[in-house]
Amino acid sequence: MKPIVSCRGITKVFGKGELAVHALRGIDLDIMEGDFATLAGPSGSGKTTLLNMVGALDHPTAGEVAIDGQPLSGMSKSALSDLRLNKIGFIFQAYNLVPVLSARENVEFVLRLLRVEPAERRRRADEALAEVGLQGMEGRRPSALSGGQQQRVAIARALVARPRIVLADEPTANLDSTTTKELVDLMYRLNQESGITFLIGTHDPRVMEHSKRHIEMNDGQIESDTRG
Amino acid sequence: METFKLLAPLAWRNLWRNPRRTIITLFVVSVGLWSILAVASFISAWAQSSRDATLRLLIAQGQIHAVGYMDDPNISNLMPPPDEALVAALDTSGISNWVARLELPGVVQSEYKTLPVSLVGVDPEAERRISSIPSKIVEGRYLDGPEDDSAVIGLNLAKRLKTALGRRVILMVTAEDGWLEERSFDVVGIYDADTAFEDTYIFTGRRPMQAMVGVGDKIAQIAFEVPEDAALAGVVERLRAAAPTLDVREWRKISLIMGAMDATMGGVVFIWMAVMMVMISIGVINTQLMAVFERTHEFGLLRALGFKSRHVLLLVTFESVLLIGLGVLIGMIAGAATVWGLSDGIDLSAFGKALEAFKAGDTLYLEVNPIDYIIFPLAIWALGVVVALWPAYRAQKISPVEAMRQAT
Known part of the structure; x- marks a missing residue:
């Protein structure tokens, strides 16, 4: 297996001088193809910062991140947008759907950016929504969906373009335990069936239970990296 | 797309x-x-x-004068009546009406007051087509014809002179020979326009006024009207070509305030x-x-x-x-x-x-x-x-x- 994500010596410092905060301190990490990895740790441990680096949303102060063998340093903003669009799916904690678009339109959105033909777009969006159990709800706006259903739409959107990796930052933080279990089962099933790589930032034990690889962070460093 | x-x-x-x-x-x-x-x-x-x-009061859309009259509107700056070429130009399409006038500065006197005015000698029939004054008569009548030697004065001027319809006023104007000529006129009509205009203009028949100041058939101005303001510049150009020795102006150059x-x-x-x-x-x-x-x-x-x-x-x-x-x-x-x-x-x-x-x-x-x-x-x-x-x-x-x- 080859690494989808490769981090070497990642350091991130916010602020300067006495006010400098070292969010990441020399992270070395490889996320392999097909991983279902959880990134855990207390608040402020650097989980979200690391996910932002891996997601090409932020630049490290030092070190190098490569996605699918492609180093991110030196890439233009436009090229980073293209990389996110083509290779990375995101699932965020909350507020993660465009409120004026229906569930189908939210999922189709990424395909539109990829210039997929309308008929094919619709077919793939409906398929993705069916895959996450939202058949019949395609026309609903986010405000007409429950939190769990919204997160399913977000998962469908993250998967519809068949990315190389899905990054999820606290995807179950606002959900009840039943919905959390359903979603974690869903992501795990998609990982098993489709082989899509997942890197999930979480401190939810219900999510960690399913992980095949558990990375523990503390104070901007990887404390442990275990496969279970 | x-x-x-x-x-x-x-x-x-x-x-x-x-x-x-x-x-x-x-x-x-x-x-x-x-x-x-x-x-x-x-x-x-x-x-x-x-x-x-x-413009309907007196100015119209444009006027023709002798060169110098606009700067000094006295008897030495009058012009002859329009020649054939100018009449032909005035009668062509583009000009709906035109009229010839004699206008000179003068003084009006009643039993009570003497005031400066402009005396305008007109052809009443033509004026009815180009000017709104004939329709603004509030007492008495407008002038009968170019030979009418009565006077039509403004409402406010009548008040200031303390005169009235049927009474007489004395008009004094410098004549061709340089002497001050005076004549009494019957007030046969009083018009109501804006106060400044009423105070300034007194109208009488053109021929009696020409005879009074001894200028023969000379006139002070030709006023002309065009149906469309947009056509005015072209009309002015044509008139200038027909009367190259005269001063042809559109209203904007006559009334600078307007x-x-x-x-x-x-x-x-x-x-x-x-x-x-x-x-x-x-x-x-x-x-x-x-x-x-x-x-x-x-x-x-x-x-x-x-x-x-x-x-x-x-x-x-x-x-x-x-x-x-x-x-x-x-x-x-x-x-x-x-x-x-x-x-x-x-x-x-x-x-x-x-x-x-x-x-x-x-x-x-x-x-x-x-x-x-x-x-x-x-x-x-x-x-x-x-x-x-x-x-x-x-x-x-x-x-x-x-x-x-x-x-x-």
């Missing part, structure tokens, strides 16, 4: 996320444009009415437009900045999904284009409806005396000027979109990670 298809529906829906704010902005834009169009129509109608009313007022009226509309544009700009910037700040997280989300910064710029700009475009459309419809609703005329007769200083008629007729409905809406639309580029630029500059961080 694909980008347009992606962004346009999204922009339209974004507009209605906060309907109240959108409606307030639409109100500002549409009322602003409506007021500009309505003010433009009203001022244009007022200027037209005021101009027509003034010419300046005519230009100022257009300026008032542009000042009003500038005020409205500032208000609209403030409204649009405020709305779009709020809309951008409220959606900081969403822009971050879109950027994370693969949206490029130019997409964000285009999205916010599209929203401005739609918002201001809709406001402009409503404003245009409201403006046209207002003018159409008042197309029968605005009756100002109740303010007759108060408005006398503006010399406008009693009724203003508003008209839709197609150019106004192109220039003003486009100007507002363009300005609105330009000022909204700032919020759009700010939205474009939002970093995705900063945007996501702000919301969590």
Whole structure:
């Protein structure tokens, strides 16, 4: 297996001088193809910062991140947008759907950016929504969906373009335990069936239970990296 | 095109996320444009009415004089009656009416007072076609013919002279030989125009006046009328060609104040437009900045999904284009409806005396000027979109990670 994500010596410092905060301190990490990895740790441990680096949303102060063998340093903003669009799916904690678009339109959105033909777009969006159990709800706006259903739409959107990796930052933080279990089962099933790589930032034990690889962070460093 | 298809529906829906704010902005834009169009129509109608009313008194659309008369309107600067070439030019199409007059400065005297005036010798039949004075007689009658040696004076002048219909006044004018010639005239008519005009002009038959000052058939001016102001410059050129030794002028060069007022009226509309544009700009910037700040997280989300910064710029700009475009459309419809609703005329007769200083008629007729409905809406639309580029630029500059961080 080859690494989808490769981090070497990642350091991130916010602020300067006495006010400098070292969010990441020399992270070395490889996320392999097909991983279902959880990134855990207390608040402020650097989980979200690391996910932002891996997601090409932020630049490290030092070190190098490569996605699918492609180093991110030196890439233009436009090229980073293209990389996110083509290779990375995101699932965020909350507020993660465009409120004026229906569930189908939210999922189709990424395909539109990829210039997929309308008929094919619709077919793939409906398929993705069916895959996450939202058949019949395609026309609903986010405000007409429950939190769990919204997160399913977000998962469908993250998967519809068949990315190389899905990054999820606290995807179950606002959900009840039943919905959390359903979603974690869903992501795990998609990982098993489709082989899509997942890197999930979480401190939810219900999510960690399913992980095949558990990375523990503390104070901007990887404390442990275990496969279970 | 694909980008347009992606962004346009999204922009339209974004507009209605906060309907109240959108409606307030639409109100500002549409009322602003409506007021500009309505003010433009009203001022244009007022200027037209005021101009027509003034020109119809005596000036007409243009006049022909001997060179030097306009600077020094005395008896030594008169001109001969029009020759064949000039009459032919005056009788051609483009000039609806023309009239020859003798006008000289003089003095009028009653039993009580002596006042400076302009004595105008006219051909009453021709005057009825070109001047509104014959229709403004409030006591007595207008002159009978060019031989009529009576006098028609203004209402206010009659009051100042303490004279009245049927009484006599003495008129003194410098004659051809340089001596002051005086004659008594019966006051047969009193007219009601604006006060300044009433105080200045006394009318009598042209021939008795020519005989009084001993100038033969000389005249002081030919006044002419054209149906369309736009054709005036061409008419003036043709008359200059027909009478190269005479001074042919359009009304703007005869009454400089009126010419300046005519230009100022257009300026008032542009000042009003500038005020409205500032208000609209403030409204649009405020709305779009709020809309951008409220959606900081969403822009971050879109950027994370693969949206490029130019997409964000285009999205916010599209929203401005739609918002201001809709406001402009409503404003245009409201403006046209207002003018159409008042197309029968605005009756100002109740303010007759108060408005006398503006010399406008009693009724203003508003008209839709197609150019106004192109220039003003486009100007507002363009300005609105330009000022909204700032919020759009700010939205474009939002970093995705900063945007996501702000919301969590």
